[in-house]
Amino acid sequence: MGELQSAVDALAAEDLTHLFGPALLERLGPLLVLQNRIAAEVARTVRQCELTGAAEHDGLKSMAAWLRGHAHLSTAEAARVVRTGRALEHLPATAAAFADGALTAAQVATIAPIAGEAERAAAEAQEVDLGAVDQALTEVAQGPAHERLGQAVHHYLEALDPDGVEPDPTEGRRLSIARHADGSVSGRFDLDAVGGEKVQAAIESIVQANRPLGDDRTRAQQNADALVQLCDNQLAAGSLPTLRTVKPHVVLGLDLDDAVDQSTGPGAARTGFGAQVSAARARWLACDGSISRIVMSPDGVPLHLGRDHRVVTPGLRKAVVRRDQSCVFAGCGAPHWWCDVHHLVHWLHGGETSLANSGLLCERHHTKVHHGFRVQRDPGGRWRTWRPDGTEILIGTPLLV
Structure with a gap:
């Protein structure tokens, strides 16, 4: 082990700044093989530790617990190493290829489930030659179809229990959403x-x-x-x-003063699910939304609730769609059913809610236009787009070099 540590120290001390493409790749290849070989030795050693109860020496119940505490591995990673060590006892072809550095730890972990106790019993009951399966999967892992290794393992495991109960697909479905302090999720x-x-x-x-x-x-x-x-x-x-x-x-609450102020106004508006967004983003959403006026007393009690007012009527939207067909931002063309009706001059600042003051913009480019970009329809009916620096985005014009 001392020699191995010295060799790694020597590698770490090498200056790589004078190397380029081919030389760096020549150095990388052997390192990847060595990484695989070391991972194989780790799995083999962990298995032997498990068999001899070595974790008890440090007062721990299992090698998974030892790996979590002493090697700082995650629960999933520690379990993977332990499973790999157990599986290699029953998979000589995989073990040999792993020890030679020809397989990665991830590939071995993918193959390992075929050597589980229940899987081995099922293979024996059906007179399946586990050694032949082991050899075949090892060849897949090393060949041009290595990305399909997981599928090959899955097909084999399904074939072991062809008459098993079809699982309910909804049982394993999960969706978790976490909201962060800045409102992002x-x-x-x-x-x-x-x-x-x-x-x-x-x-x-x-x-x-x-x-x-x-x-x-x-x-x-x-x-x-x-x-x-x-x-x-x-x-x-x-x-x-x-x-x-x-x-x-989407529900947004925004004070009138923040709505008419053209500054960004960070954290000025609050969404229905509790996130805070800027006044600028609220004004962007207000381009094509419903507005409800609520008058509040100084102590926060609602005094008057106005009726919802749709800024862009269905009839106006139909007219804008008929004219523009798609997002008018240069080079986009996203379909109209993805688009908002954008006010060229915002209604908060006196812009009319009219066909002449409207244009279709997809979400991405609606955001761009509210952050410095500009779109305008010229007298000939052609939409033009300008960057924040005032230069126009021209489509099909050769780049100057």
Whole structure:
């Protein structure tokens, strides 16, 4: 172990700044193999520790607990290492390839479930040669179809119990959403194969339908925008179940002074679910929304509740859609059913709610226009777009170099 530590110290001391492409890749390849070999030794050693009860030496009940406390592994990672060590006892081909550095720890963890106690018993009862399956999966993991290793393992495990009870797909579905201090949210979901396919199909349809010129969003950003758009479409359709006697919609509370003030006004508006957003974002949402005036007393008691007033009437929206057809921001063209009706001069600042003062903008570009970009329809009926620095975005014009 001392020699291994010295070798790693020597590697860490090497200066990489003078190396470039080929030399760096030549250095990286062996390191990845060594990483796999060390992971194999870790799993083998953890298994031997488990068999000899080594964790008790440090007063702990299990090697999973020891790995969590002494190696600072997460619960899931500690369990994975323990499972891998157990599985390798029954998977000689996988163990050999892992020890040689030809398989990654993640690949071995994917194969490991075939060596579970129940799975081994089922294989024996059906006279399945586990050694042959082990060898076949090891070859898949090392071959050009390595990305399908998980599918191959899944098909094998399903074949062990072809007459098993079909699981209820809803039992394993989970969706958790956490709200952060700034009002943003993050979440995680787990879906069955069919449920996941439905979600992917819906999101992919929106991603592929909106690929504007110059789009530099990552795939993750495109997916997130598509999810918001999917919800926006459903909210706008009015077909969702009622929420506390009203159709579900985005609710914002904003003081009149903040509404008419053209400054950003951070944290000035509050949403129905408790998040705080800027006055600028509230004004953006107010471009195409319903407004309800509430007069409050100094001690916060509502004195008068005005009727909801739809800023953009259905008739005006039909006229704007007929004229513009799609998002008018240069290079976009997102379909009209994704778009808000934007006031070129905001109604809060005296702009008319009229066809001449309106234009269709998708959520992404509606946000851009409320943060420095500008769209305008010229006398000839052509929409033009300007950047915050005053330069116009021209489509099809060769770039100057």
